[in-house]
Amino acid sequence: MGRIVVKFGGTSVASVERIRQAALHVKREVDAGNEVAVVVSAMSGKTNELVGWVNDASKLHDAREYDAVVASGEQVTAGLMAVVLSEMGIPSRSFQGWQVPIKTDDAHGAARIVEIDPTELEKRFADGVVPVITGFQGVAPSGRVTTLGRGGSDTSAVAVAAAVKADRCDIYTDVDGVYTTDPRITPKAKRLSKISFEEMLEMASLGAKVLMIRSVEMAMAHKVRLTVRSTFDDPNAPQIAPDGTPGVPGTIVCDEEEIMEKQIVSGVTLARAESKITLRDVKDRPGVAAAIFGALSDESIVVDMIVQNVSEDGSTTDITFTVPDAEHDKAVKALKAAGEAGRFEYRTLTSAKGGAKVSVVGVGMRNHAGVAASMFKALADKSINIQLITTSEIKTSVLIDDEYAELAVRALHTYYGLDKQDA
Amino acid sequence: MGRIVVKFGGTSVASVERIRQAALHVKREVDAGNEVAVVVSAMSGKTNELVGWVNDASKLHDAREYDAVVASGEQVTAGLMAVVLSEMGIPSRSFQGWQVPIKTDDAHGAARIVEIDPTELEKRFADGVVPVITGFQGVAPSGRVTTLGRGGSDTSAVAVAAAVKADRCDIYTDVDGVYTTDPRITPKAKRLSKISFEEMLEMASLGAKVLMIRSVEMAMAHKVRLTVRSTFDDPNAPQIAPDGTPGVPGTIVCDEEEIMEKQIVSGVTLARAESKITLRDVKDRPGVAAAIFGALSDESIVVDMIVQNVSEDGSTTDITFTVPDAEHDKAVKALKAAGEAGRFEYRTLTSAKGGAKVSVVGVGMRNHAGVAASMFKALADKSINIQLITTSEIKTSVLIDDEYAELAVRALHTYYGLDKQDA
Numbered sequence: 001m002g003r004i005v006v007k008f009g010g011t012s013v014a015s016v017e018r019i020r021q022a023a024l025h026v027k028r029e030v031d032a033g034n035e036v037a038v039v040v041s042a043m044s045g046k047t048n049e050l051v052g053w054v055n056d057a058s059k060l061h062d063a064r065e066y067d068a069v070v071a072s073g074e075q076v077t078a079g080l081m082a083v084v085l086s087e088m089g090i091p092s093r094s095f096q097g098w099q100v101p102i103k104t105d106d107a108h109g110a111a112r113i114v115e116i117d118p119t120e121l122e123k124r125f126a127d128g129v130v131p132v133i134t135g136f137q138g139v140a141p142s143g144r145v146t147t148l149g150r151g152g153s154d155t156s157a158v159a160v161a162a163a164v165k166a167d168r169c170d171i172y173t174d175v176d177g178v179y180t181t182d183p184r185i186t187p188k189a190k191r192l193s194k195i196s197f198e199e200m201l202e203m204a205s206l207g208a209k210v211l212m213i214r215s216v217e218m219a220m221a222h223k224v225r226l227t228v229r230s231t232f233d234d235p236n237a238p239q240i241a242p243d244g245t246p247g248v249p250g251t252i253v254c255d256e257e258e259i260m261e262k263q264i265v266s267g268v269t270l271a272r273a274e275s276k277i278t279l280r281d282v283k284d285r286p287g288v289a290a291a292i293f294g295a296l297s298d299e300s301i302v303v304d305m306i307v308q309n310v311s312e313d314g315s316t317t318d319i320t321f322t323v324p325d326a327e328h329d330k331a332v333k334a335l336k337a338a339g340e341a342g343r344f345e346y347r348t349l350t351s352a353k354g355g356a357k358v359s360v361v362g363v364g365m366r367n368h369a370g371v372a373a374s375m376f377k378a379l380a381d382k383s384i385n386i387q388l389i390t391t392s393e394i395k396t397s398v399l400i401d402d403e404y405a406e407l408a409v410r411a412l413h414t415y416y417g418l419d420k421q422d423a
Numbered sequence: 424m425g426r427i428v429v430k431f432g433g434t435s436v437a438s439v440e441r442i443r444q445a446a447l448h449v450k451r452e453v454d455a456g457n458e459v460a461v462v463v464s465a466m467s468g469k470t471n472e473l474v475g476w477v478n479d480a481s482k483l484h485d486a487r488e489y490d491a492v493v494a495s496g497e498q499v500t501a502g503l504m505a506v507v508l509s510e511m512g513i514p515s516r517s518f519q520g521w522q523v524p525i526k527t528d529d530a531h532g533a534a535r536i537v538e539i540d541p542t543e544l545e546k547r548f549a550d551g552v553v554p555v556i557t558g559f560q561g562v563a564p565s566g567r568v569t570t571l572g573r574g575g576s577d578t579s580a581v582a583v584a585a586a587v588k589a590d591r592c593d594i595y596t597d598v599d600g601v602y603t604t605d606p607r608i609t610p611k612a613k614r615l616s617k618i619s620f621e622e623m624l625e626m627a628s629l630g631a632k633v634l635m636i637r638s639v640e641m642a643m644a645h646k647v648r649l650t651v652r653s654t655f656d657d658p659n660a661p662q663i664a665p666d667g668t669p670g671v672p673g674t675i676v677c678d679e680e681e682i683m684e685k686q687i688v689s690g691v692t693l694a695r696a697e698s699k700i701t702l703r704d705v706k707d708r709p710g711v712a713a714a715i716f717g718a719l720s721d722e723s724i725v726v727d728m729i730v731q732n733v734s735e736d737g738s739t740t741d742i743t744f745t746v747p748d749a750e751h752d753k754a755v756k757a758l759k760a761a762g763e764a765g766r767f768e769y770r771t772l773t774s775a776k777g778g779a780k781v782s783v784v785g786v787g788m789r790n791h792a793g794v795a796a797s798m799f800k801a802l803a804d805k806s807i808n809i810q811l812i813t814t815s816e817i818k819t820s821v822l823i824d825d826e827y828a829e830l831a832v833r834a835l836h837t838y839y840g841l842d843k844q845d846a
Contacts, residue, residue, distance in 0.1 A: 016476055016479040016480050020480075050499065052440055053499070054502070054503065054504055054506060056439040057439050057442065057443075057503045057507045057510065058506045058507065058508040058509065058510035059511065061506040061509070062505070062506060062509055062516070064516065065502040065505045065506045065509075065516070065517055066501075066502070066506075067502075068498060068505075068517045068519070069498065069499050069502035069503060069506075071498075072495035072496075072498040072499050073495075075491060075494075075495040075498070076473065076476070076492050076495050077494065077810075078479070078491065079488040079489070079490075079491035079492030080476055080477065080480045080488075080492060082479045082485070082487045082488045083477060083480040083484040083485060083492075084481065086481065086484070086485055087480065087481035087483065087484075091425070093485070093487070093488070096491070096568075098521070099566060116759070144521060144522070145519075243635075259594065267611035269807045289550075306485055334836065372808045
């Protein structure tokens with residue numbers, strides 16, 4: 001007996017047949033006595049098709065028209081889901097973003113949700129009706145339709161869950177949870193029963209493409225318990241958590257306090273195709289880092305790892321950072337141009353494509369000294385050379401040669417006891 | 424210098440390329456100094472696809488969800504048209520039905536337009552912006568999206584034209600106007616420069632599927648001058664009417680008064696696959712016709728021609744009528760059942776499928792005696808037997824054997840001087 005917001009991604013609603021499969025999960029929750037609201041993405045592939053048409057119509061299209069066109073995809077699946085649910089005997093009705101309303105700012109194409117008025121939705125809960133809401137979209141103060149940017153449906157679901165004070169927000173997708181690492185790299189990867197918001201954020205930004213960062217941030221801010229689970233699981237099977245207890249047969253993303261026994265390391269992640277760029281003997285003066293990274297952000301290049309070492313004489317410094325391989329050439333060109341324009345001084349620029357970033361993530365790190373040192377030792381045991389190191393409170397990342405990427409992930413996964421964990 | 428509403432059908436916006444072609448017609452009108460509003464259908468095939476999905480989701484779907492899903496098609500083309508126009512340097516923005524708003528009743532799936540508030544559109548005209556409006560849809564008092572039923576985009580266009588008091592409503596389609604008869608039956612068919620609303624109504628309901636009847640009725644009621652013209656004409660060619668004068672290179676549908684020299688007959692139409700059903704010696708008493716046709720309308724069977732003859736003794740009558748061949752079996756079954764139930768009495772029921780209804784239409788008939796007689800003579804000259812006759816003020820129809828259908832159309836086309844007309 002609770003209130004649950006469930007969200008289905010594009011592959012989960014790719015056809016009427018799949019919508020029917022997804023609806024069975026809704027039915028199970030309704031039959032268990034829960035109040036349920038549904039948030040849907042567009043059929044997979046549909047948004048790309050619509051975006052293609054808009055780009056074809058004009059490279060310099062108005063973002064407001066882009067939104068009007070692209071938002072149509074969710075409208076279709078919301079209506080179809082409501083029809084399928086009603087057919088199953090579950091009273092249901094669809095809501096478009098403007099009908100709820102889901103109020104956003106006017107940043108068309110990448111709008112942020114400002115407010116969701118829960119009145120309409122509360123009314124449906126009271127009437128025993130399942131509202132089916134278009135994800136990814138809202139309405140601007142101007143009354144025009146907005147979209148939230150890619151992956152926005154997760155954010156819509158979390159925002160709806162926060163607005164109606166849901167007990168849980170279930171993100172149904174094509175994977176069955178969050179794993180300790182990519183199962184394609186090691187079959188020993190284990191599904192986690194629970195993971196903290198902070199860990200999920202680090203995992204999400206490090207390439208575990210299960211949840212959009214933005215939705216995790218919002219869930220953390222509003223204390224919305226998220227679950228990640230598979231639409232393609234048998235909807236009528238007993239609900240058993242990965243640790244064998246009754247619960248959600250997926251991963252729960254929740255407050256750290258909820259996780260009783262914290263793993264030192266919860267997961268190992270891998271991001272490939274990272275370019276390393278080093279500026280040597282940069283004349284060290286206030287604002288030099290701002291000048292360098294300003295030159296990159298002017299070109300909309302997102303920098304990932306940043307390391308700065310102090311040089312021997314103290315007047316110059318070496319700065320190394322990584323960018324995606326695809327941005328390598330653009331970044332080098334921008335830096336050289338900025339150097340020539342006198343925005344900063346340096347002696348040499350060296351760069352290399354094809355690095356691999358391997359990270360270990362875990363809230364347990366906070367209270368355990370020596371995680372970084374042990375990580376370096378585990379890699380040294382396999383003769384893997386470390387090129388760069390960065391750390392945060394709950395994460396340690398190293399850049400290594402791509403050749404060693406899988407080896408490093410497997411070694412760390414074993415080293416931190418993730419192979420045998422059953423949580 | 425005027426105000427024009429232009430409407431593009433599904434084949435005219437079937438791809439981004441075609442939308443670009445359509446937009447050139449808008450550009451020509453804007454460049455000529457006109458205020459222009461655009462109404463668009465969904466890409467051809469798209470509405471059928473959406474309807475298919477809804478039916479697949481449930482045969483007994485909620486019409487409100489049907490509308491939510493199906494209305495998405497026009498949303499896409501409206502946005503794309505606005506993008507394409509802007510790209511051409513014509514400021515433009517899209518409007519969905521609820522944004523105008525186009526207020527309808529709540530008869531979802533077949534809603535009627537109640538009111539269009541012109542304020543938003545007038546504002547765009549004043550700002551030199553071309554509004555692009557989704558056809559076929561509106562918003563119900565409940566705030567839910569409605570659709571107007573098939574062909575509703577023509578109706579939307581006429582309603583918008585009436586609301587903004589447009590000088591003209593141009594219906595762009597894949598044919599270049601209204602013809603004296605089907606050009607596939609006789610190459611001598613001529614495009615009409617002008618046709619009256621009344622004639623167009625008769626033509627539309629008789630199988631000249633150029634304009635939806637509903638939109639013509641609305642245009643007549645609100646005195647909106649309609650034109651029917653082709654999207655695929657060269658948008659930059661001189662605008663020459665079919666009669667050789669400068670004007671609209673299509674057919675204008677307008678008030679009878681505007682048509683100076685009225686043809687006695689403006690067109691010859693053909694409707695095939697008509698079944699003839701005769702009830703002989705029907706016991707004549709008040710309400711007997713209501714009983715017979717009530718039995719048919721209970722089964723949603725639409726009856727076309729109806730003829731009643733009085734029998735010799737005055738106490739019984741023969742009633743003959745036509746229904747589409749596809750409804751023949753259902754109609755016969757319904758009549759027999761109603762007869763057995765004692766709703767009316769008759770001696771025999773005979774029926775035959777495969778009739779062809781040939782009609783001559785023209786407002787000039789009103790003032791010219793003998794049009795019907797001359798029609799029968801023209802057919803007799805070709806030894807064509809007439810099975811049924813019905814007449815209205817501006818139309819005479821006969822049912823004949825389908826074998827003679829084309830021959831009859833060509834004979835009448837020639838007989839009434841349409842082969843050589845140049846108007």
